[in-house]
Amino acid sequence: MRLLVAETRLRASGRLIAAADGDVEAFSASFEASVDKGETAGRLLLRTTTAEEERQISLSRTEDGAWLVDRAGASRREEFDGSLTVAVAGAVTFHTLPIRRLGLHRTPGEAELPxxxxxxxxxxxxxxTQSYRTVSIDADGAVIAFTQNGETTELTVDTDGVVVDFPGVAGRV
Structure with a gap:
């Protein structure tokens, strides 16, 4: 994964590889994402490949707050309850976006987000709905409690708010 963090913009690109797990077949995925600092506008391009099929989707958040979802030549406009944030299953990088936007790695706080x-x-x-809550802050970064679907995990982030450890899922090498 490559992550470029600037004062006004965050860009990420990367690849995921997942083994078959229960009902989910083995797959690889690649993504490119960019958002401005306030997450008022952004774009995600995601491709997945399985043994059977290749898929691609593009999501773009417009300056008026709507999301444009483009898949297989069909486009639609969605409001998604005013959501500023997009996340991809299995890609911990996307947790960096709300943590940085809310400053939870610098100032204790909590938020529930669409x-x-x-x-x-x-x-x-x-x-x-995802929830984030600052657990602790120190000179090396912070610990942030993340909750989705009733399950809570403590994420470790560095001083820039970038996730460096998601227990059982991913960690910085």
Missing amino acids: VVWVNAPDLAVSLV
């Missing part, structure tokens, strides 16, 4: 959720590998798009 999030545009993209499932992988099928690229189904839905609206979910």
